[in-house]
Amino acid sequence: MHTRRILATVASAATAAVLVGTPALADPTADTTVTFTVNAGTLDITAPLSANLGAGAPGTDISDQLGTVEVTDTRASADASWVATVTSTDFTTGVTPTATETIAAELVDYWSGPATVGPTGTGTFTEGQTAAGDAEPLNDGVTPNVPVTAFTHTGGTGNNSVGWNPTLVVHVPLANEAGLYTGTVTHSVA
Numbered sequence: 577m578h579t580r581r582i583l584a585t586v587a588s589a590a591t592a593a594v595l596v597g598t599p600a601l602a603d604p605t606a607d608t609t610v611t612f613t614v615n616a617g618t619l620d621i622t623a624p625l626s627a628n629l630g631a632g633a634p635g636t637d638i639s640d641q642l643g644t645v646e647v648t649d650t651r652a653s654a655d656a657s658w659v660a661t662v663t664s665t666d667f668t669t670g671v672t673p674t675a676t677e678t679i680a681a682e683l684v685d686y687w688s689g690p691a692t693v694g695p696t697g698t699g700t701f702t703e704g705q706t707a708a709g710d711a712e713p714l715n716d717g718v719t720p721n722v723p724v725t726a727f728t729h730t731g732g733t734g735n736n737s738v739g740w741n742p743t744l745v746v747h748v749p750l751a752n753e754a755g756l757y758t759g760t761v762t763h764s765v766a
Contacts, residue, residue, distance in 0.1 A: 617650025621765040635750035646739035647765050656699055656732040660765045661723030664714035669755030676753050681715035685745040688726045693739025699732020
């Protein structure tokens with residue numbers, strides 16, 4: 577009887593030793609879940625800090641390009657549409673400008689022209705005014721600061737950018753006085 581118990585104990589110990597020493601069988605595949613984040617950026621517009629359009633006499637037009645205006649959209653959006661607009665203050669000279677020292681914004685025409693930088697990204701890029709004949713006044717003379725569309729982007733996804741070099745045409749009234757006239761042209765994007 578003791579012999580059977582000893583043999584059973586030895587057999588159990590041998591089986592345990594075999595089970596502990598045997599490695600587990602490996603699977604033929606192994607999955608790893610991998611994650612990362614694509615960051616969303618911003619919608620930005622840049623324009624020259626200053627521009628000099630040149631000179632001209634009263635009763636003439638003074639015209640030149642402003643320099644590159646550029647929209648950069650890094651929002652990584654499912655709909656990457658945006659509209660860039662432009663407004664202007666009146667242009668004045670003198671310490672306390674009088675009517676003959678002021679050129680109203682409605683006498684300043686703007687035309688974007690076609691893209692001069694890019695465009696990059698997907699979607700449709702459209703200039704607000706293709707040629708000089710399409711120029712629009714920066715104020716309608718009735719409702720101040722109504723923005724003029726400079727450029728648009730419709731559709732597309734992800735990031736995009738475009739730049740253009742707009743032209744300003746200032747119609748100087750015949751009655752205006754001589755002087756260095758200053759005003760502010762503001763481009764915005766949303």
